[in-house]
Amino acid sequence: MCPISCLTNHHPVQKQKDGVIKVTTSSGSSSYDRVVVAVNEGSCAKLLSPESVVNEQRSVGNLYFSFRGIPPVTEPILILNGEKPTVSRPINNLCFPTTVSRGYSMDDNLSLCSVTVLKAQMDAFHNDDKGLEKSCRNHLGLIFKDIEGIRDWQCLGVFRVENAQPQQYNSTFAANKNGGRNCGYFHEVKLPEGVFVSGDFMATATLNGAFESGRNAGLAAIQKE
Amino acid sequence: MMYLPFAFCFPDLTLPSSCLTDGIRQLDLSIFEPGSLIYKNGKLSKVCDPLRRPGDLLSALMSPIGSFLDKLKVARLLLFSFTTSVDQIFDEKETSTLEALRNRWQFSEEFIDEFYRPFLGGIYLSELSDQSSRMFQFIFKMFAQGSATLPKFGGIAKVGEVLFESTVKEFAKSANNFEIAFDSEVTNVEVSEKMSWSCIMLVEGTNCVPFPV
Numbered sequence: 001m002c003p004i005s006c007l008t009n010h011h012p013v014q015k016q017k018d019g020v021i022k023v024t025t026s027s028g029s030s031s032y033d034r035v036v037v038a039v040n041e042g043s044c045a046k047l048l049s050p051e052s053v054v055n056e057q058r059s060v061g062n063l064y065f066s067f068r069g070i071p072p073v074t075e076p077i078l079i080l081n082g083e084k085p086t087v088s089r090p091i092n093n094l095c096f097p098t099t100v101s102r103g104y105s106m107d108d109n110l111s112l113c114s115v116t117v118l119k120a121q122m123d124a125f126h127n128d129d130k131g132l133e134k135s136c137r138n139h140l141g142l143i144f145k146d147i148e149g150i151r152d153w154q155c156l157g158v159f160r161v162e163n164a165q166p167q168q169y170n171s172t173f174a175a176n177k178n179g180g181r182n183c184g185y186f187h188e189v190k191l192p193e194g195v196f197v198s199g200d201f202m203a204t205a206t207l208n209g210a211f212e213s214g215r216n217a218g219l220a221a222i223q224k225e
Numbered sequence: 226m227m228y229l230p231f232a233f234c235f236p237d238l239t240l241p242s243s244c245l246t247d248g249i250r251q252l253d254l255s256i257f258e259p260g261s262l263i264y265k266n267g268k269l270s271k272v273c274d275p276l277r278r279p280g281d282l283l284s285a286l287m288s289p290i291g292s293f294l295d296k297l298k299v300a301r302l303l304l305f306s307f308t309t310s311v312d313q314i315f316d317e318k319e320t321s322t323l324e325a326l327r328n329r330w331q332f333s334e335e336f337i338d339e340f341y342r343p344f345l346g347g348i349y350l351s352e353l354s355d356q357s358s359r360m361f362q363f364i365f366k367m368f369a370q371g372s373a374t375l376p377k378f379g380g381i382a383k384v385g386e387v388l389f390e391s392t393v394k395e396f397a398k399s400a401n402n403f404e405i406a407f408d409s410e411v412t413n414v415e416v417s418e419k420m421s422w423s424c425i426m427l428v429e430g431t432n433c434v435p436f437p438v
Contacts, residue, residue: 073269103377
């Protein structure tokens with residue numbers, strides 16, 4: 001249940017005549033002096049500027065495997081696929097988080113493997129988590145060819161992250177603005193006074209950018225008139 | 226230098242409250258080794274960072290990933306990273322990362338494909354032609370000066386949890402009456418007459434945080 005989606009299309013945030021901002025949800029309305037909208041760019045556009053053209057969102061897939069014993073690589077290091085990923089070899093990068101911190105396992109004998117698959121390969125396995133898992137398992141078997149038992153590694157989950165990151169290049173409002181854009185504007189259109197926007201799409205397509213824009217909006221919101 | 230997961234640092238950002246520093250301390254970050262292992266032609270080879278691990282210098286030079294010229298160009302890029310501020314990086318002319326790697330930094334196609342493509346693809350989730358040269362130079366600087374890290378427990382989601390907890394503590398210090406609603410729609414938020422004004426944060430997902438200031 002997403003409160004923001006309840007507001008979209010039919011009930012945008014609006015500035016009332018008396019200077020109070022009315023926020024409507026599916027179950028009613030409330031009024032505030034300040035509103036910080038901290039959602040992705042698409043949801044933000046639906047709320048504040050339905051006509052806006054928004055950037056593409058980058059997506060990614062992650063698979064997690066657990067297994068008994070020592071991992072094939074015992075150093076806490078990132079492992080990259082130096083060959084272009086394909087449907088039969090879909091992994092872009094992987095790591096063993098239990099080599100970075102034992103906090104990723106409840107049991108000292110269990111190890112964790114985190115696998116990252118990029119969009120093209122995720123799309124090739126649309127609605128086919130089992131097929132993706134099998135392909136990743138085969139690929140792991142090639143990368144760690146001396147390791148037996150990869151077929152016994154337990155797949156803990158396949159995660160498809162659709163709105164992982166905003167587009168960062170080649171568009172008017174790409175997420176590549178160091179320091180963040182003015183949080184009182186959305187797509188260069190001034191918002192009603194007291195409405196502020198935050199999100200990585202307002203700064204850079206990084207966690208750093210998300211915090212940076214959140215700070216900008218927070219500071220603007222607590223600045224009394 | 227403060228470390229955030231996967232080298233997301235705050236080189237130029239100073240937050241006014243203790244939220245960030247408290248939060249980072251609570252994350253108890255664990256650090257990845259510098260460099261990476263590259264899988265190519267049936268074997269794993271190491272790309273080292275001799276600046277942070279001088280003992281790896283010989284391994285770096287002997288690594289089959291990248292020619293000797295590529296390694297010299299990495300050194301040039303590192304020098305750029307250490308002598309150029311984040312603001313200066315974002316003031317530079319922007320191209321695609323692929324164009325910058327080819328034309329500005331003049332790396333070989335092989336090195337671009339076997340190292341930069343998976344490395345940056347895993348961070349920015351797109352082809353090098355769809356990435357910004359400024360963002361590349363920014364993240365390269367972060368990795369050169371910081372470390373890739375993970376919270377000791379809880380994965381990246383822990384970052385949000387800890388910062389949220391720190392923020393709630395800050396609110397508790399400055400406001401006697403605030404309310405946090407989880408997994409619910411924003412509804413019936415009453416504003417006391419004693420308060421001069423109120424504020425609400427609409428946060429994606431299921432969290433809505435109304436608070437007086």
